[in-house]
Amino acid sequence: MTELTKLSAAELAGMIRSGEVSAVEVTQAHLDRIAKVDDRVRAFLYVDTEGALAAARAVDERRAAGEDLGPLAGVPLGLKDVFTQKGVPTTCGSKILEGWRPPYDATVVRRLREAGVVILGKTNMDEFAMGSSTENSAFGPTRNPWDTDRVPGGSGGGSAACLAAFEAPLAIGSDTGGSIRQPAAVTGTVGVKPTYGGTSRYGLVAMASSLDQPGPCARTVLDAALLHEVIAGHDPLDSTSIDQPVPPVVEAARSADVRGLRVGVVKELGGEGYQPGVEQRFREAVDLLAELGAEVVEVSCPHFVYALPAYYLIMPSECSSNLARFDAMRYGLRVGDDGIRSAEEVMALTREAGFGPEVKRRIMIGTYALSSGYYDAYYGQAQKVRTLIARDFERAFESVDVLVSPTTPTTAFRLGERVDDPLAMYKADLCTIPSNLAGNASASFPCGLSPEDGLPVGLHVMAPVLADDRLYRVGAAVEAALVDRWGGSLLEQAPAL
Numbered sequence: 001m002t003e004l005t006k007l008s009a010a011e012l013a014g015m016i017r018s019g020e021v022s023a024v025e026v027t028q029a030h031l032d033r034i035a036k037v038d039d040r041v042r043a044f045l046y047v048d049t050e051g052a053l054a055a056a057r058a059v060d061e062r063r064a065a066g067e068d069l070g071p072l073a074g075v076p077l078g079l080k081d082v083f084t085q086k087g088v089p090t091t092c093g094s095k096i097l098e099g100w101r102p103p104y105d106a107t108v109v110r111r112l113r114e115a116g117v118v119i120l121g122k123t124n125m126d127e128f129a130m131g132s133s134t135e136n137s138a139f140g141p142t143r144n145p146w147d148t149d150r151v152p153g154g155s156g157g158g159s160a161a162c163l164a165a166f167e168a169p170l171a172i173g174s175d176t177g178g179s180i181r182q183p184a185a186v187t188g189t190v191g192v193k194p195t196y197g198g199t200s201r202y203g204l205v206a207m208a209s210s211l212d213q214p215g216p217c218a219r220t221v222l223d224a225a226l227l228h229e230v231i232a233g234h235d236p237l238d239s240t241s242i243d244q245p246v247p248p249v250v251e252a253a254r255s256a257d258v259r260g261l262r263v264g265v266v267k268e269l270g271g272e273g274y275q276p277g278v279e280q281r282f283r284e285a286v287d288l289l290a291e292l293g294a295e296v297v298e299v300s301c302p303h304f305v306y307a308l309p310a311y312y313l314i315m316p317s318e319c320s321s322n323l324a325r326f327d328a329m330r331y332g333l334r335v336g337d338d339g340i341r342s343a344e345e346v347m348a349l350t351r352e353a354g355f356g357p358e359v360k361r362r363i364m365i366g367t368y369a370l371s372s373g374y375y376d377a378y379y380g381q382a383q384k385v386r387t388l389i390a391r392d393f394e395r396a397f398e399s400v401d402v403l404v405s406p407t408t409p410t411t412a413f414r415l416g417e418r419v420d421d422p423l424a425m426y427k428a429d430l431c432t433i434p435s436n437l438a439g440n441a442s443a444s445f446p447c448g449l450s451p452e453d454g455l456p457v458g459l460h461v462m463a464p465v466l467a468d469d470r471l472y473r474v475g476a477a478v479e480a481a482l483v484d485r486w487g488g489s490l491l492e493q494a495p496a497l
């Protein structure tokens with residue numbers, strides 16, 4: 001039998017349903033894998049051995065009782081440490097939340113539990129999801145399983161790395177400016193940012209509420225679609241949740257048909273500043289789509305070049321407001337509370353000690369952008385640019401069904417390479433940010449290894465609001481053709497850990 005940790009979620013779930021293997025065996029195999037490799041990868045901040053085995057036992061009992069198991073029952077998953085899980089430490093990669101055990105489940109977590117998905121533990125991330133490498137985690141960086149001297153992307157580097165290291169077949173991420181898609185691209189995995197409002201933000205610790213969106217991470221397109229279906233759908237606990245049927249993502253992943261699909265290559269995302277090998281693999285993926293029957297055209301989205309500066313005003317503005325809740329009184333860390341100092345002093349000391357430099361930088365930028373006298377010039381202007389970007393998408397989607405670009409300008413960079421250069425770090429999200437600003441669906445799919453460094457390259461696909469199914473059509477078609485060409489999945493070409 002193939003090692004259980006090498007199988008897809010769909011395969012594992014099928015074997016559990018048929019009784020070929022128990023959910024406990026599947027879970028134990030993944031816990032063993034974590035024990036074997038995670039000291040080198042550091043994808044997990046917390047492994048919930050007991051909770052995971054108990055959830056697996058419950059699935060096995062339901063099966064024994066003749067109950068119908070859902071499509072992902074018994075399948076293990078890594079949960080980004082930005083989601084609340086009742087009773088389980090939730091740090092958001094920050095010292096300020098150390099020791100906090102939330103009293104409630106995020107809606108995403110509740111849905112996973114109801115579907116019988118086994119949550120293995122919490123995955124590492126940049127502090128409060130601020131970063132593109134996981135180097136901003138207060139608990140040390142995660143490493144890229146392709147090359148442990150390189151970053152796995154961020155902020156959800158742990159979620160992507162646990163997939164690439166075969167520690168879990170599924171993971172959950174959150175995407176504010178690229179935190180699901182950029183790590184997926186640089187680890188050779190699949191990552192999807194659903195339409196804003198398509199998945200519930202309830203229990204997702206807020207970074208920038210108008211941009212944050214939970215989404216699925218997986219090694220195969222079908223697995224991502226199955227997970228998408230489990231977590232998506234209307235939630236009255238999130239005021240921005242869309243009350244509409246979930247797009248038919250699983251059906252789309254199974255159809256894998258792009259014949260007649262109109263694909264627009266975004267003129268502004270590529271060229272100068274992009275790694276040649278990334279461009280090459282991207283162009284090949286576009287040619288492949290044409291071979292598979294898609295109609296490819298070039299499309300201009302002139303305001304996309306302003307997406308990064310607009311994001312770096314809107315996002316920190318929202319962060320500065322959201323992170324005000326970490327006041328030393330309600331959760332986690334409290335520094336200097338000697339019974340003599342005032343509440344304000346304790347708050348200042350706690351925030352000084354508890355937040356890392358990137359979080360402080362963004363709180364300061366956001367506070368400045370929102371301050372009286374500057375609000376119109378910065379925050380207000382950025383919101384206008386946001387509208388122009390949304391219009392670029394609307395106009396483009398009048399003539400094409402999806403847009404494509406590389407996911408990231410470069411492959412995985414070396415640890416330490418960009419830590420002292422925030423702008424270089426921010427540029428990792430050049431292609432992913434427009435979709436967060438406009439709220440439409442987008443995803444990254446593996447499309448090969450860059451010839452310069454042998455590292456994974458991602459194909460970025462963007463679809464209109466609530467047309468998430470189109471992402472899966474494209475992703476599944478590309479995956480099927482490339483797996484055929486390579487004689488296996490991209491991750492099979494990764495060096496063994």
Ligand SMILES: NC(=O)C[C@H](N)C(=O)O
Nearest residue numbers: 129130131176177178179
């Ligand atoms: N949170 C995200 O989606 C990641 C993005 N790189 C940021 O630092 O804002």
